[in-house]
Amino acid sequence: MSMSCLACHHAFVPPFSWRDLFTVSVLRSEVLLPVEQWLCVQCRSKLVLLRDGCLLCSRSFHDLDSRYVAEYRGGQICFDCRRWLEWEEAQQSGRVLTWNRSVAQYNAWMQDLLTRYKFRGDERLRYFFASLLYSHWNGMAQQMDKVDVIAPIPLSAKRLKERGFNQSALVARLLADKIGIAYTEKLLLRRDGEDKQSKKGREERLKEMLQKFLNNPEQNVDIHGKNILLVDDIYTTGATLYAAAYLLKKRGAKHIYAYTLAR
Amino acid sequence: MGEKAFAAYMVKGRFNTGQVIDWSLLTPASCWKRIDLTFWQSLTDRALFTGTWTLLGKCASLAAIRQQMGQAVGLTDQKCVPRGYTPAVDRQTLFSTCGVLHNGGTVNNKVTVHHADKKDSSVLLVDKIAAFFESEDCDEEALRLAAAFAGRHVLLEEVRQVWGKRARKHVMFILQKLYLLGCFDWDAPIARQRIGRKMTAFCQRCGYGLNTSSLAIRSPAAFSSWQRLRRTWSQWWSPEVLPRSACARCGSESCLFCPRCLQMGKVRSCEPYLKWHGGRRSIVARPEQRNVQFRWQGQLSPLQQEASKRLLRFARGESDQFLLWAVTGAGKTEIWFETIYHFLLKDKKVLVASPRRDVILELEPRLKEVFPHTTISVLHGESEQKYEAADLFLATTHQTLRFRDYFDLVIVDEEDAFPYHVDSMLPYAVQKARRACGKIVYVTATPRREMIDAVRRGEIEHVLIPRRYHGHPLPVPRLKPVGRWRKSIRQKEILTPLVQFLTELLAKNRFGYLFVPHVHLLDEVLAYMQNVILPYVRDLSPQFQQAFPMESVHAQDPLRTEKVQRFRNKQIRLLMTTTILERGVTIPFSDVAVLGSDDQVFDTAALIQIAGRVGRKADDFEGNVWFFPEQRTLTQMRAIRQIERWNRMNVPGGDLS
Structure with missing residues (x-):
């Protein structure tokens, strides 16, 4: 059976495995498939999976100067994360975000795909992105304490109306359904921001970010002493995730992890 | 705004918002926000809905509604409701059957909505509209908006984007007014x-x-x-x-x-879709009679004249599809100039569409020269003037997606070119863009099998021009198998046919295209030609020491247009390319070679088109076309045979085979 590649739309034949011989794909109504089923060979080479990067944010050290790499608990972390650690000390809050894991590198190809997903609104891509997260989850489920709740980073009401969907929520829901963990969108609320955050500097972004999230008044999940997995699309400086995690931490969550699609 | 019309659109809001609105206090703008969008939404997903709606109103009884609406709750009275709600024009007819229930001052009215299946939008309440214009100070902004979108079928989002910057006032307010004037219809x-x-x-x-x-x-x-x-x-x-x-x-x-x-x-499905009326049905005031001028000094060859006559006869006749089948370089474009003129004179709308942007860009200056007083709108992915009123539209087939029921004549140039038949949305878009009585002319040198079959069955009128305008025969491709050329190139062995090709280019001071099957071969072949063949040729014949710039170009090349322009300016002598240049770009005094012409990328049509690059000028009617395949294949032989058959033919409209 040939199908068309998700990214370049050219027809390709996904690799055939023994499993295909014994299962009928109609009966197996699986939506989260391995990467080989989604992408053709050329596109798979453009998708750069992140491995062995920064311990805390999984940034790859491949093109990073060694000056920006620091030692941390027997591993290496990047400069950004070191600054976050300093910030956490200044706040005296303990670890806010235990770690973030990003699946893919935020290169031009990934940017294209995310643009198609977020701004053009090709919601079918959620299956692909959830598959990416799921395959990553399979590989590293042992590393963390048991996760109790999966929650997406919310969009502001205005943005949600404009876009019609929350890109992180779609992915998070699929992931939660697959691995059987409770899912909620009601942990946080986000205020309307005037301009898009991608244009701002780090300090500025951080300062605003901390005021951006609110506790959701109608939340119905008790998160005291629970482990929470946040899901977002892109990890740039981490300000969004740290701000959200900070709020959850103050409400008594035990550990907060983050999953992002691209770094 | 007329009071009755105002009441009319109150009702359509009423029966789906379900909110209690104090309708005596609403201005049109606020009405819009509360009413029309939600009204539209209710129609969207129930396009064929027949059932019962609940009206919630603050008025005491149905009699009060009747009073306010001027006895028009049944909405059958033509005089008092704007277009869109008269029985002849309507989307739905309302029958009121009123179970009047009192609960705390509000009243529930049951109203049954029957959708009329067929819309007849030809009836226009002209006097009503005129009255609107007189009663209201006529808003320039609104009219310009209506003119710019005439004939299009676009999302509300697009209208907002385009007009939001220009209109000072609220776009929605303008739209509301235009809707009441009957300039567009809501659609899903x-x-x-x-x-x-x-x-x-x-x-x-x-x-x-x-x-x-x-x-x-x-x-x-x-x-x-x-x-x-x-x-x-x-x-x-x-x-x-x-x-x-x-x-x-x-x-x-x-x-x-x-x-x-x-x-x-x-x-x-929840995004409003606006169908703008245009053409003669448009209520937008048209400028006084247009001055259509036809300024073309060229001379048609006898074959072209014959074809032009046939096309004109078709334009006046009954049938609606026409195939203009003319060999490459037959002067297809000039043939339909007169037909366009014929349509423009009658104040009809004409669309010239092509799957290729190059074709559109090349046509633009020619048409602007021929029709100097006609407004021409050029639409392609990067064009500026996407929403403007015009009489003659030049558009890529992708851009025709935005039109609906608008054109009386659609000319599809190079209709067999690449994305058109691969992406089924493009034929759909072109068919959609013409009016029900509009005509389509397909123009191509290599019609597809389906098209030829339809011609044979007599479904499509056609004319065949087997000769170029200068009367000389087409250059017949010469086929020379070159063995396993990919390996030879990798190992830097000399391919003699390529040497011969290059020597001839140098000796006769000609320009050359070299087609290769795939993008990833381009760099390799370019390096091979530059570092192996060219030095070899210069070794053999030392008189060719002049500069010989070569370049390669492909579809995703960021410098694509620039390189093609340099080739046109004769700054590049040999251009290596994939099938993207198989049509459109023509350079006088050029030769063509196709390396790997047995690859499945080159089908018969592509090979005929490629061979047609050569010898198109009257002062250079002979040129060389080389096929360098690994082996002879049926596709190549068919292309060669087809060209030879054309060269044997003499009469236009000769038999099809």
């Missing part, structure tokens, strides 16, 4: 159609969901008969289905969207 971008026993939803803009073809985006050469079989199979197996999603805009859990035409703005 996702419509439903009964196919067999099933109701299927499809995207009105691109036709996704109609299942006209299902192997979506592939190169045309990739269809073998086996794949065609599988196409039928896959239509049954995986039909085009519009995906559902939970939409935060309308709150519906199953809001449909179209995945195919996302590029032009997302089509959702």
